[in-house]
Amino acid sequence: MSRPDISTPSAYGLEELNREATIGGQGTCVDRAIPQIDMSDYENRKAEITDALWDAATQVGFFQVLNHGIAEADVDAAFSAAWNFFDLPMAQKEHYLRKVGSNAGWEYRAQVRPSTGTPDNKESYQITMSGMDNIWPDEAILPGFQERMCRFERQNWKLGMKILSCFAVRLGFDADFFTHNHDPASAHYQSTLRLIHYMSMENATDADFEFWRAGAHSDFDCLTLLHQRPGQGGLQVCPGKDADNPAWTDVPPVRGAVTCNIGDMLMRWSDDRLKSTLHRVRMPRRDEYLGPRLSLPFFCQANRDAIIQGPEKKYEPITAQAYLDERIRANYTPRA
Numbered sequence: 167m168s169r170p171d172i173s174t175p176s177a178y179g180l181e182e183l184n185r186e187a188t189i190g191g192q193g194t195c196v197d198r199a200i201p202q203i204d205m206s207d208y209e210n211r212k213a214e215i216t217d218a219l220w221d222a223a224t225q226v227g228f229f230q231v232l233n234h235g236i237a238e239a240d241v242d243a244a245f246s247a248a249w250n251f252f253d254l255p256m257a258q259k260e261h262y263l264r265k266v267g268s269n270a271g272w273e274y275r276a277q278v279r280p281s282t283g284t285p286d287n288k289e290s291y292q293i294t295m296s297g298m299d300n301i302w303p304d305e306a307i308l309p310g311f312q313e314r315m316c317r318f319e320r321q322n323w324k325l326g327m328k329i330l331s332c333f334a335v336r337l338g339f340d341a342d343f344f345t346h347n348h349d350p351a352s353a354h355y356q357s358t359l360r361l362i363h364y365m366s367m368e369n370a371t372d373a374d375f376e377f378w379r380a381g382a383h384s385d386f387d388c389l390t391l392l393h394q395r396p397g398q399g400g401l402q403v404c405p406g407k408d409a410d411n412p413a414w415t416d417v418p419p420v421r422g423a424v425t426c427n428i429g430d431m432l433m434r435w436s437d438d439r440l441k442s443t444l445h446r447v448r449m450p451r452r453d454e455y456l457g458p459r460l461s462l463p464f465f466c467q468a469n470r471d472a473i474i475q476g477p478e479k480k481y482e483p484i485t486a487q488a489y490l491d492e493r494i495r496a497n498y499t500p501r502a
Contacts, residue, residue, distance in 0.1 A: 195402070198415040201226060202423065206233035208328055216332035223333065223428050226405045227443035230423040231329070236321045238422060241393055244318040244462055247311050248361040251291055251303065252460075262291065262301040269358055269467075269494060270297035287379050293319060293359040295350065319359040322391050322464035323350060326357075329426065330389055330466060337436055338477050344388065347472040347486075354470035356490065357387075364400070364459040367450055379459065380447035382412070385429035386493040387465040392426070394419035398459040403427065404444040412444060431468060431489060437476035 201222040205215060222229035251259075256274075264271030274289040293315055302312045330344035348357055364379040379400055394401065402414040417425055427443035450456050468474065470487035 193404075194413045196413045196415060198226075198405070200415075200417060201229040203229055203231050204233050205231050205235065205325075205328070208235075212332065216335060219329060219332045220336050223440045225441075227441035228403050228405070228417070228425065228427040228445070230420065230425050231325070232423055234325050234424050236318075236325060236424070240318060240321060241462075243314055244393070245395060245460060247308070247314045248291075248363075248460055248462060250308055251311065251361060252289065252363040254303070254307070258303075258307070259289075259291075262303065264292065265297075267491070267494065268294075268297055269356065269490065270294040271301045288362055288364045290360055290362045293361075294356055295319065296353060296355050315359065315361075318462075319357075319464070320350070322359060323348070323357060323466070325424065326389050326391055326464065326466040330432075333432070333436070333440065337439070344466075344468075347468045348388075348466055349469055352469050352471075354472075354487070356467045356470055356486070358465045358467060360463050360465065362461045362463065364447065364461075366458045367456045370456075382444055382446040384442040384444050385427065385465060386431060386490055387429035387467040388432035388435065389466040390427050390429055391424050391464045391466075393424060393462040395460060396421050398457075398461075399454070400447045400450060400459060401425070401461075402446050402448055405441070414446070429465070430493075431474060431486065434481055434484075434489075435474050435476050437478040437480040439476075 201218070203215065203218045203222065208215060219229070259272050259274075262272040264273045270292050272289070272291045275287065295316075305312070327345045327348065330348070331341050334343040335341050349355060350357075382404075392401075396419045399416065399418050401417045401419075403417055404412045404414050427445060428440045430442045432440050433442040447459075467490060468486035470485065470490075472486040473483050474486055474489060475481060475483040
């Protein structure tokens with residue numbers, strides 16, 4: 167499959183996508199410290215936590231939070247339920263296919279990054295509460311799956327809103343500004359919990375290792391919360407401030423830590439003060455764990471009717487629906 171044509175600035179309708187389309191190469195790798203932020207005693211320590219989050223988000227764009235309030239037993243249960251889903255026969259999973267233009271349902275090697283022009287080597291099941299009609303597995307097929315995932319989705323939403331509240335205060339918005347714009351009670355709610363299964367490389371050919379489990383990209387959303395399993399590495403990030411000259415850093419999974427990154431939606435909403443983070447998932451090396459890899463990201467995506475414009479009005483206003491639709495089209499529609 168050919169790479170997207172980025173010879174003119176109009177290759178994509180959004181500046182963020184044109185930037186993403188230029189970063190598909192191997193690049194260089196460097197070691198960097200990964201900020202870790204303790205979220206314990208949030209209400210009493212909010213000012214201190216806000217300072218730490220703001221520093222990490224403006225200087226680096228990614229960080230890990232500890233003592234975040236999601237019990238490890240609930241994280242383990244969510245991973246177990248996700249494995250049960252991906253273990254279903256392919257014909258069964260096809261009943262839950264993602265509809266064109268939707269951000270809910272199952273897909274298999276369907277996401278084509280502007281940075282690579284080739285499909286990511288993965289399958290995923292996306293849970294967006296406002297779009298789940300007829301795509302939840304039946305209780306008889308996966309007992310307890312829907313209940314467990316709904317619980318995990320809400321736990322991640324609560325954590326995401328705590329972090330976004332800190333950013334709202336520093337940006338001069340009301341503390342609940344982003345919470346109101348990510349309202350689960352709204353028919354326009356579109357935050358997404360995604361279950362991702364990267365295929366095993368145990369029997370792969372040498373040529374297979376030339377591709378990416380997930381090509382370089384920045385996320386569509388305001389904030390991503392990522393759960394990983396120890397021993398299943400591959401995530402690499404590039405700090406937002408270094409995006410013009412990408413150098414990549416491995417982020418090993420740490421039990422009990424949630425890895426977070428700023429997305430393009432929040433970077434735009436902050437007039438570029440908060441830096442979205444380029445990241446990718448590389449193929450393992452032959453001397454590393456080659457089995458399947460599972461990750462569970464939660465994407466804090468503003469309600470479809472939310473108007474995205476920063477306090478300084480650096481960008482023209484755009485609805486979150488229009489913004490997300492443009493990103494979905496770019497990631498699921500191959501370009502000549």
